[in-house]
Amino acid sequence: MTELEKTVLDAALHVFSRYGVKRTSMGDLCEEAGVSRQTLYNRFRNKDDILRGLIGRYTELALEEIAEEMPNATDLAAQLDLIFDRMVVRGYDTMQAMPNAQDFIAGANAVSQEALQCSAGRFSSVIYDVLMPYEASITRNGLSVDTLADFIQRSAKAAGMHALDRDHFLAQLRTLKQLSLTAALGPVPDAIHKED
Template sequence: MTELEKTVLDAALHVFSRYGVKRTSMGDLCEEAGVSRQTLYNRFRNKDDILRGLIGRYTELALEEIAEELPKAPDLAAQIDLIFDRMVVRGFDTMQAMPNAQDFIDGANAVSQEALQCSAGRFRAVIAEVLMPHEGAINRAGMTVEALADCLQRAAKAAGMHAQDRAHFLAQLRTLKQLCLTAALGPVPDATHKED
């Protein structure tokens, strides 16, 4: 991605978050990005192209951060926390701060299914990668690494879409992580219950 494309996409996110996708014109995007119409149209034919570009840019940035920080994560729990944070928590927080978030989500969902599916697949691959060292335990639990990665990615995304608020969303992610850890590592003793 070129610097010009990054500039346009960053500007688009700002404008879409202020006015919504429907009310934003290509002229608004040119003005915010500080580029001419011809420059904008040389790279992005329409707002749909820009939405697809935003999905790709978000995915790339998140995956780069995960790749950089994953080696520093001390265990599977920390790895899952990192992936969830970059995959869904940051996006959730961004959407919560947008006055026209639903318009942005609706616009992205309507025109960007292929880009969204590609992004989801890339995150599933990262989840599968961190689960692979625990494949034996996951298989003994009656699952495959691929199925568990698919379930985690889809459930985390759905949790963000249907959560009552941020606290509820994070509680759902903690539950997903615990289910994953139980499958990969076996039952973890609960420190809140004392044995008699």
């Protein structure tokens, strides 16, 4: 992704969060990004392209941060916490701060299913990688690493969409982590319960 594309996408997120996707024009995006219409249209044909680009950009940023910080996550619990934070918690917090979050979410869901599926697959792959060292235990528990990784990714995403509030969302993620640790490690020592 070029610096120009990043600039346009960052500007788009800012404008979409202020006015919503529907009420934002391509002219608004040009003005916020400081680019001409021709420059914008050379890369993005319409707002749908921009929404797909936003999903890709923020997936990439989250995955880069996970990769950078993963060496500091010393056990599976810390690795899952890191993944959850970058995969869903930050996005949840961003959406909660947006006055037009529902419009943004509806716009992204309407036009970006392929981009959303690609993003989900990339996060599932990261979860798969952290679960692989525990494959024998996961298999003994009647699961596959692939299935568990997919379940964790989808459940974490769904928890954010259906949470009553942030505390409820974080409680759902703690439960998901506990279930994941039990599947991968067997019963979890009390010290893990007291971390959160």
